[in-house]
Amino acid sequence: xTRAAIVIIFLLGWTFQSFAxxxxxxIQQRIEFISELYQSEEIDLTTFLEQLSYYYEHPINLNFTxxxxxxxxGLLTSIQISDLVLHRKLFGKYITxxxxxxxxxxxxxxxELVRPFVKVDDKLDxxxxxxxxxxxxxxxxxxxxxxxxxxHKQAYDNVPDSVQAISNNYYYGNGDRxxxxxxxxxxxxxxxxxxxxxxxxxxxFKGAQKKGFDFYSAHVFFKGGKYIRSVALGDYQVQxxxxxxxxxxxxxxxxxxxxxxxxxxxxxxxxxxVDESRFMRGVAVDLAYKRFGALLFASSKKVDxxxxxxxxxxxxxxxxTLDLSGLHRTxxxxxxxxxxxxxxxGANLTYxxxxxxxxxxxxxxxxxxxxLKDMKIYNQFDFRGQHHLNFGMDYSYNYKNVAIxxxxxxxxxxxxxxxxxxxxxxxxxxxxxxxxxxxGLVYRDYQRDYYSFYNAGFSEGSNTQNERGxxxxxxxxxxxxxxxxxxxxxxxxxxxxxxxxxxxxxxxxLIQPIYKPNKIFEIYFRFRQQVRENNASNYAxxxxxxxxxxxxxxxxxxxxxxxxxxxxxxxxxxxxxxxxSKGFQKGMIFTQDxxxxxxxxxxxLALRYALFDTDSYDTRLYSxxxxxxxxxxxxxxxxxxxxxxxxxxxxxxxxxxxxxRYGVFLYNNRSxxxxxxxxxxxSRKSDLVLQLRITF
Amino acid sequence: xxxxxxxxIVGLVSSSFVFGxxxxxxxxxxxxxxxxxxxxxxxxSYHHNPAALAKMxxxxxxxxxxxxxxxxxxxxxxxxxxxxxxxxVVSAGMQSFGYTQFRSMKVGMGYSLKLSELFxxxxxxxxxxxxxxxGYGVSWNATGEAGLLAQITPVWNVGFAVVNxxxxxxxxxxxxxxxxxxxxxTSYRFSKKLLVAGEAEKNIDYPxxxxxxxxYLPADKFAIRTGFATSPIEMNVGFGYAFKNQFLLDFGTAYxxxxxxxxxxxxxxxxxx
Numbered sequence: 027x028t029r030a031a032i033v034i035i036f037l038l039g040w041t042f043q044s045f046a047x048x049x050x051x052x053i054q055q056r057i058e059f060i061s062e063l064y065q066s067e068e069i070d071l072t073t074f075l076e077q078l079s080y081y082y083e084h085p086i087n088l089n090f091t092x093x094x095x096x097x098x099x100g101l102l103t104s105i106q107i108s109d110l111v112l113h114r115k116l117f118g119k120y121i122t123x124x125x126x127x128x129x130x131x132x133x134x135x136x137x138e139l140v141r142p143f144v145k146v147d148d149k150l151d152x153x154x155x156x157x158x159x160x161x162x163x164x165x166x167x168x169x170x171x172x173x174x175x176x177x178h179k180q181a182y183d184n185v186p187d188s189v190q191a192i193s194n195n196y197y198y199g200n201g202d203r204x205x206x207x208x209x210x211x212x213x214x215x216x217x218x219x220x221x222x223x224x225x226x227x228x229x230x231f232k233g234a235q236k237k238g239f240d241f242y243s244a245h246v247f248f249k250g251g252k253y254i255r256s257v258a259l260g261d262y263q264v265q266x267x268x269x270x271x272x273x274x275x276x277x278x279x280x281x282x283x284x285x286x287x288x289x290x291x292x293x294x295x296x297x298x299x300v301d302e303s304r305f306m307r308g309v310a311v312d313l314a315y316k317r318f319g320a321l322l323f324a325s326s327k328k329v330d331x332x333x334x335x336x337x338x339x340x341x342x343x344x345x346x347t348l349d350l351s352g353l354h355r356t357x358x359x360x361x362x363x364x365x366x367x368x369x370x371x372g373a374n375l376t377y378x379x380x381x382x383x384x385x386x387x388x389x390x391x392x393x394x395x396x397x398l399k400d401m402k403i404y405n406q407f408d409f410r411g412q413h414h415l416n417f418g419m420d421y422s423y424n425y426k427n428v429a430i431x432x433x434x435x436x437x438x439x440x441x442x443x444x445x446x447x448x449x450x451x452x453x454x455x456x457x458x459x460x461x462x463x464x465x466g467l468v469y470r471d472y473q474r475d476y477y478s479f480y481n482a483g484f485s486e487g488s489n490t491q492n493e494r495g496x497x498x499x500x501x502x503x504x505x506x507x508x509x510x511x512x513x514x515x516x517x518x519x520x521x522x523x524x525x526x527x528x529x530x531x532x533x534x535x536l537i538q539p540i541y542k543p544n545k546i547f548e549i550y551f552r553f554r555q556q557v558r559e560n561n562a563s564n565y566a567x568x569x570x571x572x573x574x575x576x577x578x579x580x581x582x583x584x585x586x587x588x589x590x591x592x593x594x595x596x597x598x599x600x601x602x603x604x605x606x607s608k609g610f611q612k613g614m615i616f617t618q619d620x621x622x623x624x625x626x627x628x629x630x631l632a633l634r635y636a637l638f639d640t641d642s643y644d645t646r647l648y649s650x651x652x653x654x655x656x657x658x659x660x661x662x663x664x665x666x667x668x669x670x671x672x673x674x675x676x677x678x679x680x681x682x683x684x685x686x687r688y689g690v691f692l693y694n695n696r697s698x699x700x701x702x703x704x705x706x707x708x709s710r711k712s713d714l715v716l717q718l719r720i721t722f
Numbered sequence: 723x724x725x726x727x728x729x730x731i732v733g734l735v736s737s738s739f740v741f742g743x744x745x746x747x748x749x750x751x752x753x754x755x756x757x758x759x760x761x762x763x764x765x766x767s768y769h770h771n772p773a774a775l776a777k778m779x780x781x782x783x784x785x786x787x788x789x790x791x792x793x794x795x796x797x798x799x800x801x802x803x804x805x806x807x808x809x810x811v812v813s814a815g816m817q818s819f820g821y822t823q824f825r826s827m828k829v830g831m832g833y834s835l836k837l838s839e840l841f842x843x844x845x846x847x848x849x850x851x852x853x854x855x856x857g858y859g860v861s862w863n864a865t866g867e868a869g870l871l872a873q874i875t876p877v878w879n880v881g882f883a884v885v886n887x888x889x890x891x892x893x894x895x896x897x898x899x900x901x902x903x904x905x906x907x908t909s910y911r912f913s914k915k916l917l918v919a920g921e922a923e924k925n926i927d928y929p930x931x932x933x934x935x936x937x938y939l940p941a942d943k944f945a946i947r948t949g950f951a952t953s954p955i956e957m958n959v960g961f962g963y964a965f966k967n968q969f970l971l972d973f974g975t976a977y978x979x980x981x982x983x984x985x986x987x988x989x990x991x992x993x994x995x
Contacts, residue, residue: 459938460912502918504910514950516957516979531979533955
């Protein structure tokens with residue numbers, strides 16, 4: 027009897043337990059929401075993660091924000107933000123966050139998404155900073171990460187020095203990866219940090235890396251003044267307009283969420299990642315006076331490049347290739363190290379009035395030696411020379427339910443042929459047709475001779491160059507549990523590209539119906555079709571013809587929050603590609619994830635088991651994997667085999683977190699994995715991550 | 723040479739893109755929504771779904787014109803009229819496509835009936851004339867068309883239409899028949915301002931097409947429309963304006979990546995409800 031009563035009480039307690047979540051889980055969910063938008067191995071969501079975890083602890087006050095902070099969250103559309111700001115101006119301050127439900131372009135789901143990061147308060151936050159306060163309330167954070175080499179790779183073979191000295195197939199260092207980071211932050215106002223990293227294969231305190239780590243990055247960053255909005259010293263990131271003239275970090279490409287078509291530039295940010303080429307090194311300041319703003323920045327850093335001495339003019343050296351990988355493992359890679367100095371100086375002047383913003387920008391980029399890449403027909407319009415200038419104009423305006431945005435940019439350089447002075451432009455609109463439907467359009471026209479080294483303009487290709495296209499996307503919610511996303515993109519590449527020996531064109535479209543009857547259960551299906559033209563691999567005659575390549579992706583995804591501790595996720599995805607010369611190929615992946623995050627336990631777990639079977643590397647599939655904090659992985663799955671990983675996080679001593687992750691690929695039909703230096707003999711490829719974080 | 727080239731382009735285009743010999747979508751409103759129009763009710767429903775005409779409460783009449791890919795040989799003119807009777811709606815329509823060396827024409831009548839508030843039915847008979855003067859002559863054939871329209875909720879409709887269910891034979895040579903097209907579509911009305919439609923169309927000779935369209939009215943009298951269809955990929959955009967609430971001027975264009983623009987316009991008189 028008593029026993030039964032206990033069971034009943036237990037069960038009742040179970041049922042009525044609220045699904046309260048802790049901070050890391052809330053942020054993790056949003057990060058997954060954002061990372062879902064990526065389809066590449068190269069992602070870095072550090073900034074989003076930092077932004078979210080900061081705003082979790084210091085919620086944005088909706089009664090005082092002008093919208094900038096809300097844009098930084100990356101979770102809202104600009105129409106929703108201007109809706110919120112306008113409503114407050116018309117009807118006065120908010121009393122509760124649920125008042126947002128009465129706004130035309132907000133719904134309960136959006137409110138739930140941002141609720142942890144915002145608050146409604148009558149009082150203005152005090153942003154006055156004293157030194158004492160900064161020291162007392164500041165946060166110190168240290169990361170130590172170790173990723174050992176698990177399987178022996180060919181490049182680490184023991185060979186005599188004489189062999190190694192003349193070969194590019196052997197690495198000098200060991201196969202482990204070390205990473206450490208130290209950072210001090212005070213709210214979002216002050217950040218001081220140092221990051222250091224050694225990649226696999228690089229030496230440590232030896233040879234080319236006498237200073238220890240191969241890559242060091244440091245910054246001092248201040249934000250929050252009235253006239254001096256922010257100042258950066260050391261390594262930093264710059265974002266301007268829509269990413270056509272200048273954008274030093276990465277940005278979203280085409281995603282299933284139309285809102286990401288519009289870039290929200292954060293003029294100046296501290297740089298904390300380990301990408302060894304995409305950042306600025308120097309000084310920058312962002313000033314404000316009334317409605318005007320001025321961002322001024324200067325950067326000078328060395329980049330990897332191979333130098334060629336011109337035999338006719340002996341003393342004249344020039345650069346033939348730039349190497350952006352940041353790896354220094356072999357003789358060749360080491361010889362390229364810091365081969366070129368890159369100098370950048372730029373300014374962005376902005377004006378805003380209400381919801382209208384406009385900016386003018388100019389950026390100079392120069393090298394200490396001429397950069398003359400090999401002349402090929404396809405790349406003949408690329409930048410060659412020593413000095414380069416970009417001028418741009420960008421705008422954005424929100425009017426009622428319409429947000430328009432765009433940028434026009436012109437490039438100049440000192441190229442002898444004088445051909446490189448192209449234009450690039452993009453214009454877009456996001457329209458809320460109804461509270462339940464939004465629609466977006468983006469037109470872009472980037473000329474073949476437009477060039478900008480740091481850019482992130484909306485494009486199908488990898489660069490803001492040689493492309494013309496029209497994108498249209500929508501997002502709609504029905505009154506039931508159903509909603510639907512989709513987009514269409516038609517594009518043309520007016521000039522040749524690498525691997526495409528003729529002007530080409532293509533299209534892409536995506537449709538994604540979603541069924542979400544409640545907060546804990548969601549199913550979606552996604553279909554994506556893409557056609558791009560590439561060189562044919564079988565043909566008769568002397569001229570390489572191009573042929574269309576059709577790719578189709580089908581995905582079925584289910585996620586279910588079983589109870590407050592367990593989350594269950596399944597996914598099936600299939601890809602097919604077809605072209606005349608390669609025929610028909612397919613690939614599939616089947617993943618099962620289980621996340622265990624009990625409320626009052628210092629340990630949480632993430633577990634995956636996956637099977638994949640693809641006909642070739644071309645039919646590979648990408649899948650987001652859970653990893654230690656700040657480690658982002660969206661690996662490609664290809665060939666045939668299984669994948670499993672286990673991630674454990676253990677929090678101890680109040681200030682420490684330890685992540686241990688072991689993952690393994692077991693290939694079914696191969697005895698050798700990869701080729702060349704990276705070759706592994708065997709059918710197993712595994713990885714281990716150990717990471718410790720100490721905060722105080 | 724030039725003429726030969728032109729003829730081959732026309733031949734290619736008319737056979738693979740434009741005309742499945744027997745049916746061509748018409749009316750600027752429908753075209754601007756990528757012809758995801760099997761559930762839409764207006765006088766142009768004559769050419770899309772005879773059942774949808776059953777919802778006409780007052781009479782209407784319209785003319786339309788389209789020029790495919792800006793080629794003068796690929797022009798199309800059409801007409802339709804619908805008159806509600808005490809029971810049901812009677813309608814007539816005409817469409818002509820081509821030029822002196824190739825012309826197809828369809829003319830016919832239909833009858834549509836509301837079986838209940840939730841369900842409509844329509845049938846149609848059309849005569850098709852195909853004229854290839856250079857030695858081939860003229861043919862006349864009759865086809866039968868039918869459609870259904872069902873209302874799931876007041877804002878959500880499903881429609882079905884079939885063109886040439888009779889599988890009419892054009893000539894005994896190679897079993898040449900007029901094409902048969904089946905369409906199944908749906909539309910959802912978010913608000914008075916916003917209508918979204920989606921449709922699948924199977925032409926017996928070609929791969930299935932998926933089509934979607936949006937109609938948005940930022941003001942009472944002004945409409946903006948856009949649409950997208952696959953196989954072949956086509957994008958559409960169009961505008962509509964209502965003069966004195968009764969005269970509707972709609973225009974728009976379709977866009978094909980390889981062949982370019984196809985502007986269209988229609989003028990409709992629709993007696994106000």
